[in-house]
Structures are given as structure tokens and as C-alpha cells.
Amino acid sequence: MPTVVLLSLAALLLLMGRTRIRPAFLFSGLLLSYYALGWINAPDMLRHFSNPSLATLLLLLLTVSALGKTAIIGWLARVFFDSSSRRWVYLRILSFSALLSTILHNTAVIVALLGPAKSNRQVPPKKLLIPLSYAVTLGGTVTLIGTSTNMIANGMLLAAGQPQLGIFDFAFVGLPLMICGVLYLSFFGHRLLAGPIPAEAAAAERYFLEARVLPGSRLIGKTILANRLRHLKSMFLAEIIRGNGLISPVSPQETIQQDDVLVFTGEIADFKDLERFPGLKIFEDGTAVLRENLAETVVAHGSDLVGRKICEVNFRSQFDAAVVAVRRGHKQLSGKIGLIALEPGDILVMATGRDFPRAENVADHFYLVKPLAVEPRLSGWRNIAAPGIFLLALALSTMGVLSLFSALLAVLALYVLGGILEAAELKQHFNFDLLLLVGSALGISQVVVESGAGAALAQIFHSAFGGMGMTGQFAGIFLLTVILTQFVTNNAAVALAFPFAFSLAQNLGVNAMPFVMAVTYGASASFLTPQGYQTNLLVYSAGNYKLSDYFKVGLPLILIYSLLVLFLVPRFFPY
Numbered sequence: 260m261p262t263v264v265l266l267s268l269a270a271l272l273l274l275m276g277r278t279r280i281r282p283a284f285l286f287s288g289l290l291l292s293y294y295a296l297g298w299i300n301a302p303d304m305l306r307h308f309s310n311p312s313l314a315t316l317l318l319l320l321l322t323v324s325a326l327g328k329t330a331i332i333g334w335l336a337r338v339f340f341d342s343s344s345r346r347w348v349y350l351r352i353l354s355f356s357a358l359l360s361t362i363l364h365n366t367a368v369i370v371a372l373l374g375p376a377k378s379n380r381q382v383p384p385k386k387l388l389i390p391l392s393y394a395v396t397l398g399g400t401v402t403l404i405g406t407s408t409n410m411i412a413n414g415m416l417l418a419a420g421q422p423q424l425g426i427f428d429f430a431f432v433g434l435p436l437m438i439c440g441v442l443y444l445s446f447f448g449h450r451l452l453a454g455p456i457p458a459e460a461a462a463a464e465r466y467f468l469e470a471r472v473l474p475g476s477r478l479i480g481k482t483i484l485a486n487r488l489r490h491l492k493s494m495f496l497a498e499i500i501r502g503n504g505l506i507s508p509v510s511p512q513e514t515i516q517q518d519d520v521l522v523f524t525g526e527i528a529d530f531k532d533l534e535r536f537p538g539l540k541i542f543e544d545g546t547a548v549l550r551e552n553l554a555e556t557v558v559a560h561g562s563d564l565v566g567r568k569i570c571e572v573n574f575r576s577q578f579d580a581a582v583v584a585v586r587r588g589h590k591q592l593s594g595k596i597g598l599i600a601l602e603p604g605d606i607l608v609m610a611t612g613r614d615f616p617r618a619e620n621v622a623d624h625f626y627l628v629k630p631l632a633v634e635p636r637l638s639g640w641r642n643i644a645a646p647g648i649f650l651l652a653l654a655l656s657t658m659g660v661l662s663l664f665s666a667l668l669a670v671l672a673l674y675v676l677g678g679i680l681e682a683a684e685l686k687q688h689f690n691f692d693l694l695l696l697v698g699s700a701l702g703i704s705q706v707v708v709e710s711g712a713g714a715a716l717a718q719i720f721h722s723a724f725g726g727m728g729m730t731g732q733f734a735g736i737f738l739l740t741v742i743l744t745q746f747v748t749n750n751a752a753v754a755l756a757f758p759f760a761f762s763l764a765q766n767l768g769v770n771a772m773p774f775v776m777a778v779t780y781g782a783s784a785s786f787l788t789p790q791g792y793q794t795n796l797l798v799y800s801a802g803n804y805k806l807s808d809y810f811k812v813g814l815p816l817i818l819i820y821s822l823l824v825l826f827l828v829p830r831f832f833p834y
Contacts, residue, residue: 260298260710260711260712261710261711261712261714261715262715264298264706264710264712265712265715265716267292268289268703268707268712271289271755272743272747272755275746275747275751282692282696282747282750282751283691283693283695283696283699284695286695286699286700286703286751286754287695287696287698287699289699290304290699290702290703293702293703293706298706298710299705303702303705307418307698307701307702307705308698308701310417310418310697310698310701311414311417312410312411312413312416312417312423313411313414313694313697313698313701314664315663315664315667316411316693317689317690317693317694318664318667318671319364319410319667320364320688320690320693321671321685321688321689322649322667322670322671322674323363323364323367323649324367324680324684325645325674325679326363326367326646326649327367327370327371328645328679329641329642329645329646331642331643331646332371335355335359336371336372336375339351339355340372340375340376340379340381347445348381349390349444349445349446350441350442350445350446352379352381352382352387352391353390353391353394353441353444353445354394354441354445356368356372356391356394356395356398357394357395357398357437357440357441359395359398360394360395360396360398360399360406361398361399361401361402361437362404362405362650362653364406364407365395365396365398365399365405365406365794366626366793366794366797369395369793369794369797369798370626370627372391373388373797373798376388376391377801384801385452385803386449386452387449388801388802388804389452389795389798389808389809389812389813390445390448390449390452390812391798392792392794392795393440393444393448393786393816394440394441394444395794396783396786396792396794397433397436397437397440397441398437399783400429400432400433400436400437400780400783401427401429401430401433401434401436401437402426402427402429402430403424403425403426403427403428403429403663404426404653404663405429405433406749406783407749408749408750408752408753408779408782408783409424411697411700411750411753411754412424412753412757412775412778412779414701415700415701415754415757415758415761415775416775418704418705419708419761419771425657426653426656426657426663427657429779431827431831432780432823432824432828432831433780435823435827436780436823436824439819439823440816440819440820443815443816443819444812444816447815448812448815448816451811451812451815452811466524466584466585466586466606466608467522467584467585467586467596468522468523468524468583468584468608469500469520469521469522469523469595469596470521470536470540471518471519471520471539471540472515472517472518472519472521472538472539473517473539473540474517474518474538475538476515476517476536476538476539477537477538478515478536478537478538479515479516479538480515480516481514481515482511482512482513482514482515483496483509483510483511483512483513484512486515486536488521491523491533494523494533495523495524496509496521496522496523497509497522497523497524498522499513499519499520499521499522500519500520500522500595501516501518501519501520520595522595554580554608554609554615554627555607555627556606556607556608556609556625556626557605557606557607557796557801558602558603558604558605558606558607559603559623559625559626559793559796560603560604560748560796562601562603562623562624562625564601564624565601565602565603566600566601567600568598568599568600568601569582569596569597569598569599569601570597570598574609578609578611578615578624579611579612579615580609580611580612580615581610582596582607582609583608583609584607584608585599585605585606585607585608586605586606586608586800587602587605603789603790603796604796604797604799604800606801607625621687623692626793626797641678644677644679645674645679648673648674649670652666652669652670653666693750696750696751696754697750700750700753700757703758704754704757704758704761707759707762708758712758714762714765714766716762716763717759717762717763717765717766717767729834730825732767733774733777733828734825736756736759736760736763736774736777736781737777737781737824737825738781739756739759739781740752740753740756740777740778740782740784741781741784741817741821743755743756743782744781744782744784744785744791744792745785745787745788745790745791746788746790746791748792749782749785749791749792752778752781752782753778753779753782756781756782757775757778760775760777760778761774761775769834770832772832773828773829773832773834776824776828776832777824777828780820780824780828784817784820784821786809786812786813786814786817786820787809787810787813787814787817788806788809788810789804795809
């Protein structure tokens with residue numbers, strides 16, 4: 260049985276790296292397989308989905324969603340990003356971002372700060388956005404609620420019969436990590452990112468959009484030059500799709516024909532330049548309602564749209580939206596928009612209808628970079644009440660007056676009663692994938708431990724690292740988790756590494772906490788790839804980055820981070 264369990268986990272890891280199936284479905288599928296084999300019973304399996312730490316994490320995400328509707332974060336961002344003082348500019352911005360992420364979800368912080376970071380007049384976005392992503396990740400390591408990985412590890416500790424962690428138990432190691440990491444990024448890390456040359460700066464905001472020449476258009480039969488398509492303010496005609504052929508580059512003497520698809524690159528803000536040309540259909544759906552709002556969105560890592568062509572996704576019926584333009588990192592897209600297969604981190608500009616903000620599945624597939632004008636915002640006393648109630652609840656929990664679960668439940672109730680959050684928003688922001696992944700991971704962890712698979716892997720670890728003593732085995736667990744988190748989600752890395760770390764501590768007869776902390780801090784070390792963490796993906800296209808940019812800035816950071824973890828964890832959490 261232990262061998263079969265280990266093989267099933269290896270298959271899980273392989274599927275996560277080689278398929279587009281969402282991790283939540285893979286984990287739940289494996290748990291159901293264990294149930295079918297009789298390795299876990301129904302009461303135990305269901306109990307893990309009501310784990311107090313998991314319930315607290317879901318409550319936290321719901322309450323934090325209300326803070327994104329306030330004007331306070333935006334106001335603070337403008338103060339820090341738009342200050343006239345250029346002295347210590349990186350330190351000021353990155354410190355603010357890291358501190359904000361100690362109490363708010365990292366992804367929510369990046370979404371709130373991405374707009375101000377891109378439009379700031381202090382530093383080029385290309386030199387700021389990767390350090391910003393890494394700074395909020397570092398800030399998340401300081402508290403229990405700073406990142407979901409800490410909450411998941413806490414839930415697994417509770418499931419294993421261990422005492423739960425306090426809000427600031429992570430600060431002993433997390434605070435030095437944040438301070439040293441922010442100092443590195445502020446004074447050295449950003450220098451490893453080349454500032455954009457003029458051509459790159461122009462390309463950084465270039466989208467890829469298309470317009471079809473309709474029957475009867477006055478453009479038909481005239482050349483590109485005669486139609487004045489070479490004189491657009493900030494758009495450039497890059498290609499013409501004619502039938503099954505592609506004309507690129509486009510000669511000024513090329514004659515426009517009916518049903519030609521004109522492919523433009525340029526700034527999406529000036530798409531209206533194209534509207535002065537008669538007989539061009541710019542959007543997939545040209546109805547008036549879809550022309551009211553433009554939303555800039557990023558394709559989420561866990562979206563099941565990844566790998567599907569735009570033409571295969573019925574955006575109109577699913578999201579009340581139509582794709583207007585696409586941008587992907589530093590890559591120059593080509594061909595027809597509808598034939599582009601979506602990738603995580605792609606920026607889509609969508610023309611949206613009134614139902615788009617209320618669509619239940621928008622949050623499952625996209626991060627909103629630029630909020631819609633129709634998106635509900637808080638005003639008046641609610642702007643102050645929302646963060647005030649949240650901070651008061653955290654203070655009461657820290658002082659032991661209320662448990663974190665009770666405090667957040669009270670916050671959520673007050674938000675609903677006060678009209679800060681509506682019932683429809685609760686449904687929209689409820690993270691079903693996280694519930695499925697973490698609940699399944701807790702059940703899988705039980706099977707791993709009870710089957711002896713954890714002990715078997717612990718013995719392998721002991722054989723490989725035992726000659727290096729306790730520190731070598733502790734470092735081995737940390738290294739395993741760091742490697743995992745670069746290629747799978749940070750939550751999945753915790754779920755996979757925790758049972759082995761816990762089993763290793765039990766086999767050695769020592770305190771499990773240093774090994775658990777090795778897993779939590781290792782899972783947060785997503786500094787080498789854009790796929791490793793959601794915030795890295797969010798800045799990928801926005802900063803016009805290459806994959807090598809993450810490695811250049813992240814490698815020195817991960818070395819500093821690792822040395823601090825290996826030195827500090829055993830001192831604050833002794834064996």
C-alpha cells in the first residue's frame with residue numbers, strides 16, 4: 260500500500276506539470292480514488308472539508324474582498340507612488356506594498372497596486388513590477404493571514420492533532436525575511452532589470468486587435484495609403500488576414516478587399532481612432548451595450564480557459580463580454596485573435612456588458628487589472644467602516660478575546676448587515692477551488708500518514724540526508740518545497756510536502772514545527788518563474804517581461820531567503 264500511495268502522488272505531480280486540469284480537480288480526484296479503495300472513510304473525508312483553518316481562510320478571502328472596494332488602498336497607493344520625492348523611491352514603494360500584504364491577500368494587493376505602479380512617474384514599470392510582486396510575497400510570510408500557504412499549513416497541523424498557530428507566530432522569521440528581501444530589491448534587485456529602451460517602452464503597452472472590413476465599406480478597392488491607414492495616431496496596421504492567407508508586412512500599396520481582417524498593434528486606449536473608418540467591425544460583438552465599458556483582465560493560472568482558443572470560448576454568453584485585444588508579455592502575437600490559445604498571464608481587453616461584474620465565474624478565470632466603472636464601490640462612512648472593523652477584529656483575535664474564525668465571522672456579518680458586501684458578491688468571491696484543493700489535500704495527507712507512505716519517504720530522506728545530521732534533513736525538506744513551488748502552485752506545494760515533513764519529524768522523534776515551517780517558507784519562495792505564484796503572472800504581461808527576468812532578480816533573492824530560513828527557523832522553532 261505505501262508504494263501505491265507514493266506512485267499515485269508521483270502521478271499527481273506529473274499531471275499537474277503536464278496537463279491543464281486544475282489542481283483542485285486533480286487533488287479531489289485522487290481523494291475519491293482513495294475513498295473508492297477503502298483507504299479513507301466517508302466521515303473522515305468530509306471532516307477535512309470543515310477544518311477550522313480552512314473555514315477561516317475562506318472567511319478571510321471573503322472579508323478582504325470588501326476592502327478592495329474601498330478608496331483607502333487607492334489613496335495610499337497614490338501617496339506612495341506619486342510622491343514628488345525621488346529619494347528612496349524603491350524602498351518607499353516596496354516597503355509599503357510588503358506591509359500591506361501582511362494583512363491582505365497578496366493577489367488583492369497586486370491587483371490594487373498594478374494600476375498605480377504602471378502609471379507612476381517615479382520609475383519605469385519594467386524595473387518595478389517584478390520587485391513589487393516579490394515584495395508582497397515576502398510580506399505574506401510575516402503573519403498567519405498574509406498568505407494562504409500559512410493558513411493551509413495551520414489547517415494541516417490542526418488535522419494532525421497539533422495546536423494551531425497564532426497570527427504573529429510567523430513574524431519571528433518572516434519579518435527578517437521581509438526586511439532583508441525588500442532591502443535587496445530596493446537597492447540591488449531592480450538594477451538587474453534593464454530599463455526599457457524607447458522601442459521597448461512603446462511595445463510594452465501594445466495590444467493585438469483586429470477589425471473586419473464589412474460588405475459595402477468605402478475602404479474596399481482602395482490602397483492602404485489612400486485609405487490613410489498609415490496615418491493613425493498610435494495604432495499600426497501589422498497584418499492583413501485574407502481568406503486562409505496572411506499578408507505581412509503590409510505594403511502601403513496593398514488594396515483592401517471585402518472581408519479582409521485588418522490586424523493592428525498599438526495602444527488600446529486609442530482604439531476609437533479606428534471608428535472613423537466606415538465599414539470596420541472592431542469587436543467580436545458590436546452591440547452598443549458592449550461598447551460601454553472596457554475591462555483589462557489577466558487570465559488566471561487556474562482557469563480552465565487556459566489552452567483553449569478564444570473562438571472556442573463563448574465570451575458573450577459566459578461573461579457578457581467580447582475580447583477586443585490581447586497582449587502577452589514581450590511576445591509579438593500574430594494571426595487571427597480568435598485562433599490564439601490562451602495562456603496564464605495573458606492580458607485581455609474585453610468590451611463588457613452590465614452583467615459582467617455580476618457573472619459568477621469571472622473570478623475563477625480572470626483578475627481585473629482596471630476596475631469597471633459599473634463595479635460597485637464603497638462611499639461615505641462605509642469607506643472608513645470596512646477597514647476599521649477588519650483591523651479591530653484582527654486586534655481582538657491577537658489579544659485572545661476572540662478566535663480568528665469568530666472574529667472574521669463577525670466581520671462578515673457586519674459587512675452584510677451594513678451593506679458593505681452583498682449576498683451576490685459573497686457567492687462571486689467564494690473560492691470553491693480552494694475549498695476543494697485544501698479539503699482534498701487534508702484527506703490525502705491522512706492517507707499518506709496512515710498508510711505508511713509518509714514514513715517510507717521519510718526513510719528515503721533519512722538515507723539521503725541523514726549523514727548531514729538534523730540540519731541536513733531539515734534543509735532537504737525546505738529544498739524539496741522550494742523546487743515544487745516553482746512549478747506547481749504554492750498551495751499545492753504545501754499540500755504535497757507537508758505530510759512528508761510531518762512524518763519525517765515523527766520518525767526522528769523531534770518537534771515537527773521546524774519541518775512544518777520549512778514547508779511554509781519554502782512554498783512562499785516563488786521567485787524564479789512567473790508560473791510559481793499568481794502575483795508573478797499578474798505582472799508578467801503588464802511589465803513586458805521575459806522568463807529570464809524572473810530568474811535574474813529571483814536567484815539572488817532566493818539565496819538570501821534560503822540562508823535566512825535555514826539559520827532562523829531552528830532558533831525560533833527548535834528541534
